[in-house]
Amino acid sequence: MSYTGSAPASSSLYWKGMESSGDPHPPILAGAQNAWDMLSDEQSQKHITTGSGDLNNILGGGIHCKEVTEIGGVPGVGKTQLGIQLAINVQIPVEYGGLGGKAVYIDTEGSFMVERVYQIAEGCISDILEHFPHSHDVRIVIIDSVTFHFRQDFDDLALRTRVLSGLSLKLMKIAKAFNLAVVLLNQVTTKFTEGSFQLTLALGDSWSHSCTNRLILYWNGNDRYAYLDKSPSLPVASAPYAVTGKGVRDAVSSNHKRVRVT
């Protein structure tokens, strides 16, 4: 058994580009990148903070750009609050550790309350003590909620599945092409599995594969918790968080230091 190794410099396959980039492999595909270059790109990526240090920790620093993150939970647990908080936190200037970008908030249910947005924006500014300069590109797209229009009036479930999978591919493409984060808020529904009714995210089994990361928000007694259910690089973990007048912050009982963006 023998395996071909890297081409020695004297072989007939010596490639002109090798001098500039040092890469011994000639490009096989036009648009592809090798894993080492992707690693360097990834390490220079900034994450969008959620406002809660514990939540940022389980997410690996915050919401990632170039990925589609799904956030689901029962009504009232704070999905829209988190969505609004992210729309504001993406605008934190680069000097303060943020992305300095714009947000696009797509509201399908009418739950976007402008007065609450003003409150949360004021809360964020008071923590940073500075005005926000004009931001440049869109860095986050939030859809609240992606389930709403698909739950009623869709008689043909197979058609719904096809439309949803087409939609998720388009969102993945936008996230990658424009280097922005896509956040999808999802409702819960009951499902009959293993002899009992359980709460699961809406839109069925095939939709559960259409995101890069999944965060499930739930109640544990009187406290709100977030559970990272799906991620390509992070382990599953839970973290508590709280929704205060100023927005999403660490839970009161948390040992984590107050998130101070300096």
Place this chain on the structure above:
Amino acid sequence: MSATRGRSGGGATTSGCGLKRRNAPQDQEDSKMMNQDQPSTEDWCGRFWNGMELLKDVTEKKHFLPTGLEGIDTLLGGGLRQGQLTEITGPSSSGKTQVCLHCASNIAAKQMGVVMYLDTSNSFSPSRVATIIYGISDLFGQRGFELQPKDARLKSVMRSIICESVFDIFALFEVLHQLEVSLLNDKVNNGGSKVCLLIIDSISSLLAPIIGGKYPQGRSMMISVAVILKKLADEHNLSVLVTNHMVSAGNGAVKPALGESWKAVPHVRLMLSRECQNNICTATVLKHTLMASGRTAKFAAPS
């Protein structure tokens, strides 16, 4: 015993959708040829291989590429076989992407060749790959590695994993076509690192939007993709690994997606499941060419 294997004869171009005819006689001469000696079957579909040649090809060239996950390697009889299409299916978050990342890292770390990773959900995580490579214990014992600093070793290993994002079926056809051209050129130049593993994570998200409904082309495109992948695997000694998701089968049960037509396509099918409480993965063999199906293995989820 003779068996036929399709091979690109002289003058044939790349397959595209696998619909090109090779060495077909011209229409005008058709009637003439009918009256004279029949064209041999070899002119139509390539060379016949006899049983001994096939056995030699399989034992000498079609190796098993180990995934690096012991439980899965044992279930598969050594690893992913070159020349075969292996499918991993399972519910969401059961570890399919992790198995793909482990395979890619293991093959690259052992310098077996170049890995081509086609990603449809932006799940290829370079930092995760770096963590896995660091965890492979005999990496630093490889020849030629002792003299290099740690970072340079990681760099040369990661450079042999090539990742491209693919978001629709037509882009997939284009990428596979480019890959085929590149492999044919490599064959001609006879050197350099060759692609030995092609991973598509996940192929079901590309095929699901076009299958079903009143759009009959969807199924034929799925079969075209299957034919192209198997041809690439066979002719260029690639191992192809694809992931598939699961859909509901009624009464709360689940089954692999893509339907009955896809069931026959992969040579080997593996189903993963993960218990939430204790992080133990179970792998079940649904289909295998050499061993009995239905065997399972449990192993701790890769950390």
